[in-house]
Amino acid sequence: MTDHLSQSVLPAQSWDSTHATDSCTLGYDDRFLRRKVLTTDQGKQLLVDLPQTTSLGHGDGLALAQGGVIAVRAADEPLLEVSGPDLVRLAWHIGNRHTPCQIEADRLLIQSDPVIGHMLEHLGARIRAVTEPFTPEGGAYGHGRTHSHSHGHTAHEHTHDHPHGQGHDHSH
Numbered sequence: 001m002t003d004h005l006s007q008s009v010l011p012a013q014s015w016d017s018t019h020a021t022d023s024c025t026l027g028y029d030d031r032f033l034r035r036k037v038l039t040t041d042q043g044k045q046l047l048v049d050l051p052q053t054t055s056l057g058h059g060d061g062l063a064l065a066q067g068g069v070i071a072v073r074a075a076d077e078p079l080l081e082v083s084g085p086d087l088v089r090l091a092w093h094i095g096n097r098h099t100p101c102q103i104e105a106d107r108l109l110i111q112s113d114p115v116i117g118h119m120l121e122h123l124g125a126r127i128r129a130v131t132e133p134f135t136p137e138g139g140a141y142g143h144g145r146t147h148s149h150s151h152g153h154t155a156h157e158h159t160h161d162h163p164h165g166q167g168h169d170h171s172h
Helices: 087-096 114-122
Strands: 004-010 022-026 032-039 045-055 061-064 069-074 076-083 108-111 126-133 157-160 168-171
Touching (some): 076 114
Parallel strands (some): 004 045, 022 069
Antiparallel strands (some): 032 045, 076 108, 157 168
């Protein structure tokens, strides 16, 4: 039996987080949900039942049906810190592989993936394993997740153009 029910999300900055009744610390993958039972940081059960699949961001709030708000916190997780002299080029290669990426002024953060890390090293990147919260950029439409290769019941094909003419095609 769950202690709380949440059916709506309050975006970060739209509510006063000092008034949170509890918090829920989740990794990046766990912050993408529609209906799921979560355990809060104080050990209470929370049923999240949203009208559509939603990407929760660090600082968002889950409004409780009976009043109160559960703060969403990004959990520490294993990441790769990417740095180097040409971050824009490295970011392009990361995005071309549909890999979620946290973009900062002097570094990029991606989920720990040895294959992507090795590829980036061959492009001149310095790679360092770190453990910290992961809050990547939202997709082109600004809703928290990048374009995925999984589209449910729909299918389409598209081409990725490479700046030097070496594009690739794939179906979804």
